[in-house]
Amino acid sequence: MAQSPAIDSRHHNRIAALHSEISSWRRDLHAHPEIGFTEFRTSAIVAEKLHAFGVDEVITGMATTGVVGIIHGQRPGPTIGLRADMDALPMQEHNDLPYRSTTDGVMHACGHDGHTAMLLGTAQLLAETRDFNGSVAVIFQPAEEGGGGARVMVDEGLFDQVDCQSVWGLHNWPELPLGTFCSLAGPVMAGIDYFDITIRGQGTHAGMPHDGIDTVLAAAHLVTAIQSVPGRNISPHDTATIGVSMFKGSDAYVVMPDETVIGGSVRYFDAAVREQAEARIRSLANGIAQGFGAEAVIDYRKNYPPAINPAAEADVAAEIAGGIVGGEHVIREHQPCMAGEDFAFMLNARPGNYIWMGSASDEHVSGKLHYPDYNFNDAAIVYGVGYWLALVDRELSGG
Ligand SMILES: [Zn+2]
Ligand SMILES: [Zn+2]
Structure with missing residues (x-):
């Protein structure tokens, strides 16, 4: 049984109020999965929502289907990047869900539907209050699963157009229980x-x-x-x-x-x-x-390339996660994963961190990542959005 997240009271009620909507976006994306560089429907939905939230700038068409939204805070300051991946996998879903994949042979089996929906929810909440210095870039990348969408975005000048001082990634991790995070310094993905x-x-x-x-x-x-x-x-x-x-x-x-x-x-x-x-x-x-x-x-x-987390940002990410789930539920020592992650291209270009968010719970039947019975755990939404908002508080605080 997961701990209740200790989300900052300024954020908790707002995330809770938006939870069912974020979940419905996630399920819609789950029903309409698209593989790398063909995320045209997903990308259009992301751009449309960012515009609707009043996000200041929306850049589309980067790396074909990539979208970047830029949200300016109330006060001047630096820009940080938060990244989600949008692509699905070329495999057949075995789940019997009301929102199961409607496309034969394509499936959201890595939870990128959840990552996209959580970052959209974060963008909406940030655009409502703008209670931070500087700017937040919400980066929605295509083709994480082998196509290297992050590399293409960096090559196409992502950080020239949006000069992020740091960039942050998050992945749901069904091998770890809901209510935990794992923030490793050093190698994290092969x-x-x-x-x-x-x-x-x-x-x-x-x-x-x-x-x-x-x-x-x-x-x-x-x-x-x-x-x-x-x-x-x-x-x-x-x-x-x-x-x-x-x-x-x-x-x-x-x-x-x-x-x-x-x-x-x-x-x-x-x-x-x-x-x-x-x-x-x-x-x-x-x-x-x-x-x-x-x-x-x-x-x-x-x-x-391997994803190597710099120690300083890994400590920052762990501290933020600890504020949500309690420091005793933040794992700092763990074997890195031998799967790859193209967020490594962004980490090679800017300092930052890639964190695992535990997502397994007794109430949610979910297979492992890339299994045909995998399904993102919507109960993790509050942890993911809570993490992003707390990260913005920490990195772009008025202090
Ligand atoms: Zn994957
Ligand atoms: Zn993934």
Whole structure:
């Protein structure tokens, strides 16, 4: 059973009054999920609501579907950025909900519907009072799930147009109970690279293997050998997860293919580990292919950097969270997550923090992130909006 949140009394009643509306926005977004860079409906709703709230500036079309709203406070001061992600995942929902996905094969299974709705509610409440110095930029980004929408927004000049002195992210975390936060200093989400390796040989009849060069067999050896990289090359004191998740050879039982393609990911926290992993994978691919008389064509792509929270902002975030749930419910020591998070691109551009908000409760049946039975817990809305408002109080206070 979750603690009651100790939201500042100035905010608590206002959040409570808006809760059912925020929840209804969330459920509408859940019913209409859109994958990365195609969040056109979501983005239009976000922009329309920001205008309706009287937000001073609304920038649209950044990174295709990204939206930034800027809310000026009553007094001059710096600008801070609060970020939500809007995209859904290409997977089939298994929930039987009145607001289940209406789009086959697309689902909000990471709670970005909740993140978007909570930041919209925050924008409405901030625009009503404007009781802060400076400005708040509410940043709604596309394509967090692999597309790197945050990178595109930064590349398109997000922080040139909106000069945020700091930027803050929040993710619901169903592995932790509602009424907790986890604010880690240092690594919090892994860096991720992708690789595709094509083994080129000589196709042949499956009954006459001696007439060809077997690319499936070479690729199978490579899959096995790649596991020696985290096992034998990377220091046991460092972290790396390397996995081959794709394997494509022939389409027929009786045809040995000209080429076989494998693909996978490298996950890490330390840049030196990444360099070592890439070098070893290249060396193994070339060496094994050559040993079989084949050739390897390697496409190794650096994707998301690791999300590393600076210590000072992690302390600030923990203090704010502690004001809501009590310091004893703020986790400061936890294993980082080996999933990626493109908020890392924003953290590389500006100081800030990425915090996990506990969202599991007995009253809410929810699967894990990216599971077909996942559903954002609307009871977390008060914690999320409460956190954002308290963060603005703290960072842009009149003091
Ligand atoms: Zn996700
Ligand atoms: Zn997510």
